[in-house]
Amino acid sequence: MAVTIPSKLDAATLRSDFPIFEQTFHGRPLAYLDSAASSQKPRQVLDAMTRFYETSYANVHRGVYELAERATAALEGARGKVARFVNAPAEREIVFVRNATEALNLVAYAWGLKNLGPGDTVVVTELEHHANFVPWQFVAGKVGAEFKVLDVDDDGHLDPARLDELVGEANVKVVATGYVSNVLGGAQDVPAIAAWAHARGAIHVCDAAQAAPHKRVDVQALGSDFVAVSGHKMLGPSGIGFLWGKAELLVEMDPFLTGGHMIRSVRADRTTWGELPHKFEAGTAPMAEAVGLGAAIDYLEDVGLENVEAYEHELVAYALEQLREIPGVELYGPPANERAGIVTFNVESVHPHDVAQVLDLDAVAIRAGHHCCQPLMSKLGVVATNRASFYLYTVPDEIDRLAAGVRRVKEQFGV
Amino acid sequence: MSEFDQLYREVILDHYKNPRGHGILADADAVAEGQNPLCGDEVTVSVRFGEDGETIEQIGFEGRGCAISQAATSMLTELVQGRTATQVAELPKEALLDEIGIPLTPVRLKCAILGLGVLKVALHRSKGTALPEEWQGLSDDFGLS
Numbered sequence: 001m002a003v004t005i006p007s008k009l010d011a012a013t014l015r016s017d018f019p020i021f022e023q024t025f026h027g028r029p030l031a032y033l034d035s036a037a038s039s040q041k042p043r044q045v046l047d048a049m050t051r052f053y054e055t056s057y058a059n060v061h062r063g064v065y066e067l068a069e070r071a072t073a074a075l076e077g078a079r080g081k082v083a084r085f086v087n088a089p090a091e092r093e094i095v096f097v098r099n100a101t102e103a104l105n106l107v108a109y110a111w112g113l114k115n116l117g118p119g120d121t122v123v124v125t126e127l128e129h130h131a132n133f134v135p136w137q138f139v140a141g142k143v144g145a146e147f148k149v150l151d152v153d154d155d156g157h158l159d160p161a162r163l164d165e166l167v168g169e170a171n172v173k174v175v176a177t178g179y180v181s182n183v184l185g186g187a188q189d190v191p192a193i194a195a196w197a198h199a200r201g202a203i204h205v206c207d208a209a210q211a212a213p214h215k216r217v218d219v220q221a222l223g224s225d226f227v228a229v230s231g232h233k234m235l236g237p238s239g240i241g242f243l244w245g246k247a248e249l250l251v252e253m254d255p256f257l258t259g260g261h262m263i264r265s266v267r268a269d270r271t272t273w274g275e276l277p278h279k280f281e282a283g284t285a286p287m288a289e290a291v292g293l294g295a296a297i298d299y300l301e302d303v304g305l306e307n308v309e310a311y312e313h314e315l316v317a318y319a320l321e322q323l324r325e326i327p328g329v330e331l332y333g334p335p336a337n338e339r340a341g342i343v344t345f346n347v348e349s350v351h352p353h354d355v356a357q358v359l360d361l362d363a364v365a366i367r368a369g370h371h372c373c374q375p376l377m378s379k380l381g382v383v384a385t386n387r388a389s390f391y392l393y394t395v396p397d398e399i400d401r402l403a404a405g406v407r408r409v410k411e412q413f414g415v
Numbered sequence: 416m417s418e419f420d421q422l423y424r425e426v427i428l429d430h431y432k433n434p435r436g437h438g439i440l441a442d443a444d445a446v447a448e449g450q451n452p453l454c455g456d457e458v459t460v461s462v463r464f465g466e467d468g469e470t471i472e473q474i475g476f477e478g479r480g481c482a483i484s485q486a487a488t489s490m491l492t493e494l495v496q497g498r499t500a501t502q503v504a505e506l507p508k509e510a511l512l513d514e515i516g517i518p519l520t521p522v523r524l525k526c527a528i529l530g531l532g533v534l535k536v537a538l539h540r541s542k543g544t545a546l547p548e549e550w551q552g553l554s555d556d557f558g559l560s
Contacts, residue, residue, distance in 0.1 A: 026418070351480060351481035351482060352481075353454060353456075353480075353481035353484075353526060354482045354483075357422065357481075357523070358419060361418045361422075368454065369453060369454040370454060370455035374455055383454070383456055383457060383479045384455055384456070412419055412423070
């Protein structure tokens with residue numbers, strides 16, 4: 001079925017920037033509908049990393065020779081791009097980490113171990129990715145703090161007006177919530193939740209891993225104290241992500257990982273910490289990865305995040321329309337205009353693994369499982385779901401192939 | 416044969432749709448529940464021993480999972496009936512994989528051997544037999560300590 005997507009974004013043209021699509025699987029071009037797990041990489045990102053290795057590679061910061069200075073400039077240039085990308089007040093508030101998971105662990109350990117204790121409460125929601133759930137549960141358990149999981153509605157919304165009622169009189173110290181759900185695709189009202197956290201004297205920690213690829217993440221507008229992002233979901237390489245944190249909090253925190261580069265001075269009796277952000281960047285940095293992330297940000301800014309967001313709404317609307325026509329397909333999540341490019345569904349009683357396996361025979365790649373959201377799966381009353389997710393290189397034909405594949409699943413499993 | 420038929424052999428779909436040994440035994444001597452961490456699938460296996468206290472007289476399971484994991488566990492119940500706890504603990508996964516008889520990727524392999532692993536955990540708890548590698552060091556509680 002043909003579809004006209006009235007968008008400023010030309011996915012078919014952008015797609016030619018992505019070398020991964022030049023090959024076939026099972027004799028067919030790849031329909032990659034798993035971008036929420038990790039996005040593919042444009043040539044611009046790969047070239048930037050190769051160019052860095054070929055022309056500017058040396059260890060950063062302490063070298064006095066020209067090549068080391070060039071490498072340092074590349075790393076710090078990438079930090080500047082990240083800071084502008086999320087509207088951070090200062091570049092020193094951007095800490096490079098491996099991914100959002102590491103960023104959230106950094107906050108849970110380095111802030112949590114110092115500031116949490118018995119009588120305190122850490123609040124998350126049942127929508128959280130395990131990355132923003134398990135570190136808090138673990139650290140709360142270690143220090144004897146209470147760990148509270150808030151209900152969301154069936155579309156995945158946490159109602160800010162009900163927060164007092166949900167939390168009661170607890171002495172809340174941390175409120176950790178995601179921005180965009182990696183399962184349902186909807187966005188939370190982060191500014192309202194952050195404001196509530198502050199009114200209760202708590203910090204707000206925002207997991208923006210699934211938001212940053214799809215919509216503008218403005219850390220000042222969100223009002224959070226910490227924001228965690230992975231590079232690999234937003235066209236960047238694997239192995240790089242960043243934490244933005246308010247300088248006054250980062251300054252007061254203990255380090256997370258210790259060792260080389262993060263110190264001011266080391267003596268047998270005492271070590272002091274380096275300045276921000278280096279205090280949190282022990283060891284040799286993921287330099288080429290940071291350069292790649294910078295190139296990914298350039299690419300996204302060229303396309304325009306507003307265009308990406310609008311295009312994904314169109315794709316989701318189209319996918320929901322296609323899947324809704326198939327009897328026995330159960331769809332989860334909010335309306336199309338409220339979500340990032342994520343469609344989660346089940347097909348009758350057929351297990352998602354089997355759905356994904358059959359789709360793979362047609363080179364349609366989707367994710368099947370719990371999506372690192374087992375508390376949400378429990379809420380939905382399932383062990384697993386199928387998830388098709390889209391990005392700026394997704395074309396409607398891939399969604400047609402998804403729908404055709406789902407029909408084939410039904411035939412082959414006789415449901 | 417189509418790629419679908421190679422993967423989902425008739426015998427697998429048959430075991431999936433009509434699982435043997437389905438249901439938890441009321442008077443079980445050994446029970447264990449386990450999950451596949453990759454997909455969250457769950458299987459509970461229960462066993463009753465014969466008079467010698469070692470031979471598996473009856474085995475029943477329940478679970479939520481894909482066709483491969485559920486069919487494999489169904490096949491497992493037929494495979495281990497009449498064997499001793501020690502024999503089953505030493506049973507290599509290949510014995511079950513031969514029964515399943517389809518090519519499995521590493522991810523699907525975990526689906527296929529979930530039931531066997533959980534059965535070995537049940538036998539370990541009841542009889543102290545060996546645990547498979549992938550279940551060693553897993554505590555029964557939530558592990559917050």
